[in-house]
Amino acid sequence: MPKYVLWGSYCDNVLEKRAPYRQAHLDRLAQLKQDGQLVTLGPTQDLTQVFGIYDAPDEATVRRLIEDDPYWQHGIWTSYNVKEWIQAF
DSSP: OOEEEEEEEEOTTHHHHHGGGHHHHHHHHHHHHHTTSEEEEEEOTTSSEEEEEEEOSSHHHHHHHHHTSHHHHTTSEEEEEEEEEOOOO
16 A cells, blocks of 8 residues: 655644644544554654654545544644655665
8 A cells, every 4th residue: 555745834832732632633643553544643853843654545545634633623733745655665
């Protein structure tokens, strides 16, 4: 199955704004990981961007997974790009 890389941006004051949605976000990520749809996901050290790798049949599925996340739905993630990734190693 193809892999897709996510690069996205966080809102300003992310630590405060994400608090009400954080547990739902983490629970959902754990379920996606368990289901084999998520390889990894996390913020950059400066909390300005998010990086992730998804395992999905197509880009539309990845976009749906991103947009169904509480962080996207509540404006914690403010923009994103998805690219199909070729895992060489």
